[in-house]
Amino acid sequence: MTFRFYLPTRVFFGEGILKEHGDLLGRLGRRALVVTGRKSAVASGALADFEVLAKKLGLSWVVFNEVPANPTLETVAQAVDLARREGVDLVIGIGGGSPLDTAKAVALLVPNKAAAARLYEADLPEPPLPLAAVPTTAGTGSEVTQHAVFTLPAKEIKKGFSDDRCFPLVALVDPRYTYTLPRDITIDTALDTLTHAIEGYLSRRSNPLSDTLALEAVRLFAGQKEALLAGNLLPAARRDLMYAATLGGMVIAQTRTTILHTLGYPLTYSHDIPHGRANGYLLAAYLEFIQPAEPVKVNNLLKALGMASIEEVRELIRHLLPPLAKFPAKELDRMASLAAANASSLAWTARQATAADLGNILYRSLG
Template sequence: MKTVRFQTPGAIIAGNGCFSEVSKQIIELGKIKSILIVTSPSIVRQGFATDLLNSMTKVGIASKVISGVMREPTVQHIEELHEQLDGQVFDVFIGLGGGSVLDVTKLLAVLSTGKQMLADIIGIDRITSRGVPTILIPTTSGTGSEVTPNAIVTVPEEQLKIGVVSQHLYAAMVFVDPELTLSLPPAITAATGMDAFTHALESFISNKANPISDMFALESIRLLSKGMVEAYHNGQSLQARESMLYGSVYGGMALACSGTAAVHALAYPLGGRFNVTHGVANAMLLPHVMAFQLAAIAPRLDLAANAMGLSDKDGAEQVLQCIINWTAQLHIPQNLRDFGVTPDDIGELAIRASQVTRLLNNNPKALSITDMESIYRKLL
């Protein structure tokens, strides 16, 4: 096999209730005098940000909270958050929230050094040096951002989401606490869960798949298959939440090592132009993209079927049917018209998706513009 590079955060602390240990564990990063907590309004309402703030105060660490992170953050939004720092210096940035919060935290930590502007780092390997150390604490089970070197930004003028990818974005420390996900509403549980499953399955069929990514991808597929529907219907099931969160983490590790593919490429313009939530876009596209290339990936899907607890007979077809069944059970939208997409938009969407070559190059079967248009039309 070709040489594979696998990297992960400096430390991962996992377990129910480990969130309460952040202020104790942070000393591993050296003498910390001040931190910035980056979060969202919903996390503030739930009291998690206040709990973290109070725990830092008890150990003599000064803290500031920025709680205005929006979903699917734009370039302008991130720059405005950076301006709010007004040159203040922090020893550590802590991201507490869903994928958007974690992505923003990574980027703010780099921007705070003053060495590069956001426009300079959008793309692959354009960050020249590591930013302020980050601690990432996921509160959803979807993006796996806490363990990846990626941050996604929306660029409205290009009607697209674009990745910032750099080894310098890996966190210094990650806390994985399933208890933080118990209050996730069903709709967010569904969207983020399908996002995580897409990460795992695309990483498994990717052209860059390898023994290391396969290990994480298959375990992610197994855990998510086990817990997703249960977590949707019974959000207080800690066992289901554990399966979801650890499945999401392993999916992030898989994609960091092999990468996602065409599903994500086609999802990006749906988010960039029509504000379709990333997890929902992935869930809508997943069965159609997999069906398009079924002949090329059937042996891999047979292995995925086994991890999902499905029959060995006609495993690939069973995987597709299971995904379709999940989207029905999880009430994932299935019509792009609900988001304002019309037949006249299909051509432009396909052109925008074709520009995401970083991900399309990972896909086992090449997609033409016509192929992409056909897939989008299946959702109208």
């Protein structure tokens, strides 16, 4: 048996973790740029907890709170400009995946003097600023990955960026920060977690350790199916979903995602469907496509979910998510063409997919 597993992030998980282990931030820098969205860091209490901690540690900070749900490189550029003007030596992302992803790009770009618009092709030889992550949603697992995803309006797509230097040095994961999330966002982010685990498990890049984490994340999700359906999201459910999200992030840090995510991106970009929800709509058809290539693994996933068939997965999604109007054939073909252009995603998928296969997944899910 031979495999590699790389995760340089120090992870601290639990309620009140910022108060218990936040002193680590004082060792990373003295003036921080806090990258957040417009609501979640405040509503969750995470920003207030950070401010109390920062005063205790003698840190100064400036807040960039303009990260939208689907950030562009223009958003990154605004944050980078602020970081350079303020002379920060530490970046702290507080929020869901979008603020954390933006924080990663900022930390990497500031010392490299590169323009944000050239993130995907610039030469970035200098090490990034120290980066810490405080997630406030249980979905992306961005606190333990080297990946970031940005919207590229000129190309009408969302595109991932990866650099091993973008792993946060510290992840402070407190389930309490998800307590204020409404049911619909909790479901959307939980489905993002679930699809991270499933895609990682079914990836050509998977390994025995990532598989172990993936199945555990699926089991944790399965244990909270009824809570998600009923909206009965007590602290124990929130803890399990947050733990599953971090495990899912650890998985895709090794495996990346596959065609399911790639097919979901146009739904988010062009039709404003939240990312995890988009993945959820496509999940059953994706599993049906992969099953002939990986029957044992798909069966393992169904067992971990407590289900006997992929049809039960489809039924769960039908009860969790609002119904969608059918998409016109022309639009489904356009989205399939976009996904077919992503060679790396196709290469990592367990079953080789043609443009027609991708179109069929979309037609079965949305047509």
